[in-house]
Amino acid sequence: MDNDDTVVRLRLDLSYDGTDFSGWAAQPGRRTVQGELEAALARVLRLPEASLTCAGRTDAGVHARGQVAQADVPRPVWEAEGERLLRRLAGVLPKDVRVRAVRPAPPGFDARFSPLYRRYVYRVSDAPYGVDPLLRRYVLWHRRPLDEARMNAAAALLTGEHDFAAFCKRREGATTIRELLRLEWERVDGALLEGTVQADAFCHNMVRALVGALLAVGDGSRDVSWPGEVLGAGVRDSSVHVVGPQGLSLEEVRYPADAELAGRATATRRVRELPCRGRTG
Structure with missing residues (x-):
């Protein structure tokens, strides 16, 4: 595509409230983020269709503040509409999805x-009364008090490059080896905790399974060593609870310097094929 002067690749930075979407990927008969965006882009650019590829597909109910997608469009169309595109998209997109740039x-x-990596944040409240009604779409309620120190001790056993098969839903032909760069919890406001999960990439259900395991440690249901033992077993463990999607948000996708983009893409493809049309979260 880079050598085709008739086409320009666009980078779109996106945010969305995932509550009322059946995830990112277009699905017949279902409302999805990709479906809404592609329809809006085709409409404002007056194209028969538009096709988007994302940085990380999110599941139903998962939110995004820092999603990134690309679209290849005819250069004359971009040159004619470019300066107006952002405002025109704002006028046709539903209010729960925004193109910010x-x-x-x-x-x-x-x-x-x-x-280079994707960074997610999972938000959970252990307030005895539940979740603030104004935050209920974005925060999970955990019914028992949580000890973030225990959760961080357990999380430290999971960081690094491992086979996360125990925390992922397997897909035929796809590896479950990932490099978990960061996994830590912070109590940010009384009863509200935020778990930051950062990795080169994620496999299906990985983030929510990791969170589920650490919540069990945090409330004392499991020993601090348990998540590490599950990881070491190398097989999907039915005792690991996959938490709900409402607390999860894709916060950031970090790319290398421009000169390193192509090399990074080549290296990633060589290591594994990550289906963006496969799921994340």
């Missing part, structure tokens, strides 16, 4: 394969 991507940019 759109611009031509640098050479070698691949929304799916170029990222």
